[in-house]
Amino acid sequence: ILNVEQSPQSLHVQEGDSTNFTCSFPxxxxxALHWYRWETAKSPEALFVMTLNGDEKKxxxxxxxxxxxxxxxxxxxxxxxxxxxxxxxxxxxxxxxQLTFGSGTQLTVLP
Amino acid sequence: xxxxxxxxxxxxxxxxxxxxxxxxxISGHNSLFWYRQTMMRGLELLIYFNNNVPxxxxxxxxxxxxxxxxxxxxxxxxxxxxxxRDSAVYFCASSPADRVYEQYFGPGTRLTVT
Numbered sequence: 575i576l577n578v579e580q581s582p583q584s585l586h587v588q589e590g591d592s593t594n595f596t597c598s599f600p601x602x603x604x605x606a607l608h609w610y611r612w613e614t615a616k617s618p619e620a621l622f623v624m625t626l627n628g629d630e631k632k633x634x635x636x637x638x639x640x641x642x643x644x645x646x647x648x649x650x651x652x653x654x655x656x657x658x659x660x661x662x663x664x665x666x667x668x669x670x671x672q673l674t675f676g677s678g679t680q681l682t683v684l685p
Numbered sequence: 686x687x688x689x690x691x692x693x694x695x696x697x698x699x700x701x702x703x704x705x706x707x708x709x710x711i712s713g714h715n716s717l718f719w720y721r722q723t724m725m726r727g728l729e730l731l732i733y734f735n736n737n738v739p740x741x742x743x744x745x746x747x748x749x750x751x752x753x754x755x756x757x758x759x760x761x762x763x764x765x766x767x768x769x770r771d772s773a774v775y776f777c778a779s780s781p782a783d784r785v786y787e788q789y790f791g792p793g794t795r796l797t798v799t
Binding site: 605606608616617618619623625658663667671672673674675676677678 | 689716718727728729730733738740741775776780786787788789790792793
């Protein structure tokens with residue numbers, strides 16, 4: 575059983591604050607690390623796919639880093655907005671195609 | 686592109702009944718995944734197909750669950766007989782052969798077994 579852990583489980587921040595959360599995953603048989611954004615009553619939406627150690631990806635105010643040697647990834651949100659409120663899921667992809675998801679970080683941005 | 690299509694979006698059934706969930710992957714995608722999302726276990730993979738062939742069904746909870754992919758554009762997940770603990774949101778996702786990293790999720794089917 576693969577262990578993919580996310581922390582914190584939930585987070586409340588004020589509008590305008592910057593925030594970050596962590597995903598830890600196995601450091602062996604690494605293929606890719608995915609971040610998804612999941613709003614209530616919708617399907618998960620892909621944010622980033624990272625494959626190389628040291629990868630950094632950015633989309634607007636959201637960015638992510640990857641360390642495959644130590645098995646962690648950080649997701650950063652700069653200047654959080656209420657519309658950023660969602661659950662952020664990371665998923666580890668090993669040598670096979672299937673994804674193993676973490677339990678998610680539930681972000682609430684208060685106006 | 687219409688994206689991954691799932692039906693029905695909501696299903697309410699009584700314990701013991703057969704339930705069939707349907708998925709149409711994005712055209713041209715050759716891998717299809719069934720996931721189940723519950724409060725207790727989060728999002729977990731049930732089974733995935735590559736070129737219509739089941740590759741890994743180790744996530745299927747028990748024999749009451751079965752999945753088929755008769756062709757590249759259609760898959761079903763069947764629960765027979767259903768039980769209240771099967772209540773969950775079931776997602777289907779597909780990915781293309783040339784971008785193996787990407788999975789596109791459908792809207793999900795919310796199943797309630799009473």
